[in-house]
Amino acid sequence: MVKYFIVLLTLIFSINGFAQTAKSVNGNMIDLNTKRTIDGIEVQLVNKESEKIYTAVSDDDGKFDFKNIPLGEYTFNVSDGDYNSNTFDVSLNEAHTENFTFGSPITSSPEVSWLFNWGDSGEKEHYWSHLTAKIILFLYGLCLLLIFFYSVLQLSLAIAYAKNRKKKAAEVHPQLDEAKAPFVTVQLPMYNELYVADRIIEKAAQFDYPIDRMQIQVLDDSTDETVDVIAKKVAEVAARGINIQHVHRTDRTGYKAGALDAAMDQVQGEFIAIFDADFVPEKDWLRQAMAYFTDEKIGVVQTRWGHLNKDYSLLTELQAFGLNGHFAIEQGGRTASGHFINFNGTGGVWRKTCIEDAGGWEHDTLTEDLDLSYRAQLKGWRFHYCEHIIAPAELPITMSALKNQQHRWMKGGAECFIKMWKTILTAKGVKGSDKVHGLSHLFNSSVFVFILMLSILSVPVLHIKDSFTDLNSFIAVGSIFILSTIFLMYYYWMSFRDKTEQTLKSFGKFIVRFFQFLIVSMGLSLSNTVAVIEGYLGIKSSFVRTPKFNVLKKGEKMKSNKYDKKSLSIINIGELFLFLLFGFTAINRAIYGDLGMVPFHAMLATGYGVVFYHTIKELRQSNRA
Numbered sequence: 001m002v003k004y005f006i007v008l009l010t011l012i013f014s015i016n017g018f019a020q021t022a023k024s025v026n027g028n029m030i031d032l033n034t035k036r037t038i039d040g041i042e043v044q045l046v047n048k049e050s051e052k053i054y055t056a057v058s059d060d061d062g063k064f065d066f067k068n069i070p071l072g073e074y075t076f077n078v079s080d081g082d083y084n085s086n087t088f089d090v091s092l093n094e095a096h097t098e099n100f101t102f103g104s105p106i107t108s109s110p111e112v113s114w115l116f117n118w119g120d121s122g123e124k125e126h127y128w129s130h131l132t133a134k135i136i137l138f139l140y141g142l143c144l145l146l147i148f149f150y151s152v153l154q155l156s157l158a159i160a161y162a163k164n165r166k167k168k169a170a171e172v173h174p175q176l177d178e179a180k181a182p183f184v185t186v187q188l189p190m191y192n193e194l195y196v197a198d199r200i201i202e203k204a205a206q207f208d209y210p211i212d213r214m215q216i217q218v219l220d221d222s223t224d225e226t227v228d229v230i231a232k233k234v235a236e237v238a239a240r241g242i243n244i245q246h247v248h249r250t251d252r253t254g255y256k257a258g259a260l261d262a263a264m265d266q267v268q269g270e271f272i273a274i275f276d277a278d279f280v281p282e283k284d285w286l287r288q289a290m291a292y293f294t295d296e297k298i299g300v301v302q303t304r305w306g307h308l309n310k311d312y313s314l315l316t317e318l319q320a321f322g323l324n325g326h327f328a329i330e331q332g333g334r335t336a337s338g339h340f341i342n343f344n345g346t347g348g349v350w351r352k353t354c355i356e357d358a359g360g361w362e363h364d365t366l367t368e369d370l371d372l373s374y375r376a377q378l379k380g381w382r383f384h385y386c387e388h389i390i391a392p393a394e395l396p397i398t399m400s401a402l403k404n405q406q407h408r409w410m411k412g413g414a415e416c417f418i419k420m421w422k423t424i425l426t427a428k429g430v431k432g433s434d435k436v437h438g439l440s441h442l443f444n445s446s447v448f449v450f451i452l453m454l455s456i457l458s459v460p461v462l463h464i465k466d467s468f469t470d471l472n473s474f475i476a477v478g479s480i481f482i483l484s485t486i487f488l489m490y491y492y493w494m495s496f497r498d499k500t501e502q503t504l505k506s507f508g509k510f511i512v513r514f515f516q517f518l519i520v521s522m523g524l525s526l527s528n529t530v531a532v533i534e535g536y537l538g539i540k541s542s543f544v545r546t547p548k549f550n551v552l553k554k555g556e557k558m559k560s561n562k563y564d565k566k567s568l569s570i571i572n573i574g575e576l577f578l579f580l581l582f583g584f585t586a587i588n589r590a591i592y593g594d595l596g597m598v599p600f601h602a603m604l605a606t607g608y609g610v611v612f613y614h615t616i617k618e619l620r621q622s623n624r625a
Contacts, residue, residue, distance in 0.1 A: 022092045025066040027102030029058045029078075032109040032469065036593050037062025041108065042080040045090065048073045055079070062105075071096065076106075083108045084467075109466060130471075133464045137474050140461050143454040144481045150447050151484040151491075153440050157333030158491040164336035173388070176291040181210050184286060184349070185269035189219040189259045191252070192563060193277040194226045195550045196394070198233040200277050205237045205244070207286045214286075215268045216244040219259040221252045243268075254363030255543030256345075261361035267352060276346040278394040278548045280308060288389045289349050299354030299381030300373070302331065303347050306392035309552045315402065315614075316395045318517045321492070328387065328495035330441075335385045339437040340377045345369035347391030354381045365419060366535075366543060367412025374420050374438065378427050397549055399614040400566050405546040406524060407531040413445035414535025445535075448521075448528035455522070455578075455604050458597055459585060465594075479596075489514055515603075523607025526578065527571050566622045572615050579608035 025045065029038040043064050045054040049072060056064040074090040086108050092100055186204045190197055204216050216237070220230050227248060234246040247263050254261060260274070271293065273286060285303070292301045304327045310320040327344075334341045343350070345367070355361070358376035365371050377383060396402040417439075424430070424438050465475050492514055493507075500506045534541065547564040583605035590598050 020094065020097055021068045021070050022066075022096045022100050023068060023098055025069050025090075025092065025096075025100045027064060028105040029062045029064060030105040030107055032084075032107040038083070038108065041078065041083055043106075044077045044079045045069060045074045046077060048075060078106075078108045080108075109469065130468065133460075133468055133471055136457055136460050136464065137471065140454065140457040141474075141478065143450045143457065144478055144484075146450050147447060147454065148481050148484045150440070150444070150450075151487040153437065154329070154491045155487040157337070157437075158329050158494045159333075160336045161329050161333040162494055164332070168332075168387070173288075174291040174294060176287050178210060181213050181290065182271055182293070183213045183215070183269040184209065184271045184273055184290065185215040185217060185267045185352075186273045186275065186286070187217045187219055187260065187263065187267075188275055188277065189221075189256050190226065190230065190277045191221040191255075191545055192224050192226050193222070193548060194224065194229060194563075195561065196277045196548045197226055197229050199550070200275060200279060201230070201233045201237060201244075203280055203283075204275065205240070205242050206283045207281075208283045209286045209290075211242060213269075214243065216242065217263055217266065218244070218246050219263050220246060220248045221255070221259055222248075223252075254361075257361045257363035257368035260368070261363070264352075264355070264360065270352055271349050272352055272355070273349045274346055275391070276393070278546070279346055279391055280393070281347070281391050285389065285391060286349075289386065292384050292386060293349075293351065295382070297380065297382050298384050299351045299358075299376050300343050300383040301349045301386060302341065302343055302383060303386050303389040303391050304328075304331070305344065305347055306390040308392045308394050309397065310395065312395070312397055312551065314516070315399070315520075316397060317513070318520055319395045319402065321496075321513055321517050322521070324497055325492050325495045328497075329491055331385045332387055334437065334441075335383075337433075337437070338431075339434050340374060340441065341383050341385055342373040342441070343369045343383070347393070351381075357381070365412050365415035366408050366541075367416055370412065370416045370442070371419065374416070374424065374442070378423060378430070380429075394548055394550070394552070396546055397551055398547075398564055398618055399611060400618055401547045401564055403524070403527050404544045406528055408544060408546075410445040410448065410528045410531040411535040411541070413442060414532045415538075417442040417446075418536060418538070445528070445532050448525045449532050451522060451525045452529045455525070455582070455600075458600065459581070462585065462589065462594075462597055465596075485518075488518075492517070519603050519607040520610060521607070522604050523575070523609070523611035526574050526608070527611075530571060564622075566615075566619045568615075568619060572612060575608045575612040575615070579605055579612055581605075582608065 029041050029043070030036060031038055037058075039058055039060045039062055041058045041064075043056055043058070045056075045066055046052070047054075047070070054066050054069055056066045058064040069092060071092045071094065074092065076086075076088055076090045078084070078086045086106060090100075186207070188200055188204060190200075193200075201216070201218060207214065218230055218234055220227060222230070230248075231246055234244055237244050245266070247259075247266065249259060249262060252258065271290065273289070275281060289301045289303055292298065305323060307316070307320040307323070309316050311317065331341050354376050355372065358372055358379050358381070360372075361368055362371060373383070396405055420442060421439060424435055424442075427435070430438075461475060464471055489511075493510055496506075496510045496513075498506060498509060498513075545563070547561050549561055549564075582601040586598050586601035586605055589595065589601070
């Protein structure tokens, strides 16, 4: 009897011992990268003996709580498919019957998405995803490096410009000896310039230059009523005794370059001054520019563009801001360093023999001015840049007009790079630094390709940052390229023409304008990238002129312009998509607490949003007109 009683007691105690549980097994979940609590994540306790699984889900504060878990040996596991697994052993014994709390927060990070989830299992788990991530990081880093290299070169030009300013300020400007004034032909190439044709003809006729040593050629490729407007104005000017001809082509082969080339056999002057239809030069412009042909090897005198309608809108102010950088730092800095510069297509004077020696005007690129500039300088001709002589011009006042202009400049630059890079690289008698700056000059438009690639790649880079902690150190290195922005700020500060003695106030104005300019430039990067790629691929297109409005003052009503064609394109749809993409990532990351890319993506979203908004606004206004 006693024997059975002992067996019964043993059985009872065994049952009681087996039935013992931990009433609560709890802890906190935090993100491995951001250290923020994770809500809604599923975790498990797996009994090692019975393999029974117990599940809990974290609450809004990241807390999870398993109820009534039998004592024993367990494996803790983050089982949520959206997060990386974090597995370790847990031992629950008699000391934990009331409560077991994990001593420190348990970490996990969001699991990689489908983009990276095709790796093998076992030891090679995520091999392909890591390889893909590394390739993306390499391309991302390459874009950063190329943008950094571009900013370093721009910085070097800004430093050269700054060092040369005092010397330039003390320079005595030469005066033209009227008795020895050479014969000059003023060429005015035009195509359907109904709104401004008579204005530039009148300005050219008013040049304060010996009338017997000046010829005006109006190179007219027009196909509309502009032909009659020009003919009437030319007749009026000719009646005043001024040597002027109306050269009208019905075949527009070669566009502007074709018109310039076709008129060469009718040029009477030793020198050729060229003005586009949107320019309004002062009467002493020609006299000032001609005074600088003091040496037989000077082939071009280029003057700085002014801005007639800079204050018309924020869009024109930002264009003036960017162009001032080119005409102060790029042209001035290259001149100070002895590097190649370029004729800007207008507002300059050519020596006729320089054009002929360099091979004449060619029309296999959209930027015939840049092309001929490099061919001439490689032949040994020198170009002189006069920053103090200003040729005012009208800036595009609509987004569509600006895009047309940018497309031509970006595509033409790429075409010139393809055409000239081997010649520059192998040119004899050209310094290495001149070759580097020359190639980078022609390659400059490609910076928009790198900006677009960088921005698109930054989206998977964020995912890589979340998914692969072992690669985060490579991502962090990219932050040093904030120097690119600082270098470009110095570049534009040196060219900022709104400086006052109130340094703090003017610098504050500059900072605002710089970031506005940067944002809109980012917004134009898609359309500009398409232009650059077309140039590199050799895709030919017509010379799309920039519509002029003859609108100069702020508040002046924009006139209807039949040349400013507007339509919705696939590029506009792409700009909308990029606006939504970067807007979402900026907001999402800000909420998530990962602020590293938020400023960059916010600027991208704003830029694409502004460009798309103005495109749609102008399209609606055009449809109502």
